[in-house]
Amino acid sequence: MNLFNIVMGICLLSDPNSCREHRIQFESYESLNECILDAQFYIAQWQAANPGWKLGPWHCEYGEQPDNGKNNG
Secondary structure (H helix, E strand, O other), X not given: OEEEXXXXXXXXXXXXXXEEEEEEEEEEOOOHXXXXXXXXXXXXXXXXXXXXXXXXXXXXXXXXXXXXXXXXX
């Protein structure tokens, strides 16, 4: 299972100069390229829950994978 981050640039609709980065994290068995398709669903959900923000550029990247205690030497 892969952990992905959807990294979005977002700006307040009421103040377009107030922008920041927001991340949505999810797990999938798919590849990073397929994250682009899956991300559209998560972004749509986020936009519906956050109508005061405007979405800017976004991309997918691999998230930090938990080591589940495997590196505790």
